[in-house]
Amino acid sequence: MRRAALALAAACLATLASVPAKAETLIAALSTHRIAIASNFTGDQLAVFGLVERDGRSVARADPHDIVVTVRGPQRMLIVREKERVGPIWINRSQRRFPDRSIYLSVATNRPIKEIVSEDAARRDRIGLANAQRSQAGFDFDFDIGRYRDALIRTLEGKQLYLLDERGVTFLSPALFSSQIKIPATAPTGPYEVEILLYAGGSVLARQTTNFEVVKTGAEQSMASAAHERPFLYGLATAVLALLFGWLATVIFRRD
Structure with a gap:
């Protein structure tokens, strides 16, 4: 009888050990889902706020949480041209096309990206201005495309359409966070996708997406x-x- 009880207890412990602990869940929302552009529009901003929970309760853990908020705007065909000076004039020498690329792109984190994930993980998870526009497959058969991509990022950063803020997410508590999304006056109209990633120890724990729209x-x-x-x-x-x-x-x- 005693041996049977011990065997039953061991079986119960083994069953409990085989059940994985419930991972954190991410609850996030936007302050508004619609930004209206009128004749006097000079830019706007909206807030992203969220809560990290486990089993329906806010939770803190030994490894600090990290949040990456990526906003991708309407997609268009973008063309980067390289100019060359011939005598007194400049002419287009070569160009690269970037189909289905976001005109607006914003990345906000609570600390520098290199402190959150490795370079390989950043490319895999499409974190950062250079990686957020990569295809899901992650292969670039044009080995010369890197400098065109860098030029595209510099150009759109100059127009305030590409934004990177590595201190743009604030933790109000170990489980509560917020961030601001800046919409410049030159922002294109259309749908915008907001992706929120929750990290801990360099691994993705949860992901949530939402959206808003910029309309005239x-x-x-x-x-x-x-x-x-x-x-x-x-x-x-x-x-x-x-x-x-x-x-x-x-x-x-x-x-x-």
Whole structure:
């Protein structure tokens, strides 16, 4: 009887040991899911805030948590051209096309990326401005494309469309965090995807995605809709208005 009880207890312990502990879950949300662009739009920002939980409770652990917030904007075909000086003029020498690349890209972390993950892991998880635009396969058959990619990043950083802030995530407590997403005045309209990654010890513990949209409102939206839905009438109206204002200018400023 005693041997049977010991065997049952050992079996129960083995079963409990084989059941993995429940990993952390990530709960994140945005302060708004819609940013409206009007004629006086000079930029905006929205907040990302979240909570790390395990078994429905906020949790802290020996290894500190790290958060990486990546925002990818509307995708377009982007072209990078290399110019060469021939005599007194500059001409386009060569170019590289980057299909389906985000015009807007923002990466925010609570500490430098190299302190969170290794370079290989950053490439695998698409962390950072250079890695966030890589294909899922991760292969670049054009070995010369690296410098074009770097030039693309520099150009869009200069336009404040590519942003990297390695102190852009703040932990308000061991489990509660927040971050700010800056939307410049030149931000394109369309859908934006927000990806939040939770790290600890260099490994991904949880991932969550959400989204928001940048839209035009008022007269800007009406004009944009007319240009896309009725391009012929829109072009005709533009030409008529140009002629009208030109005629009015000659009448007002003519010399008798």
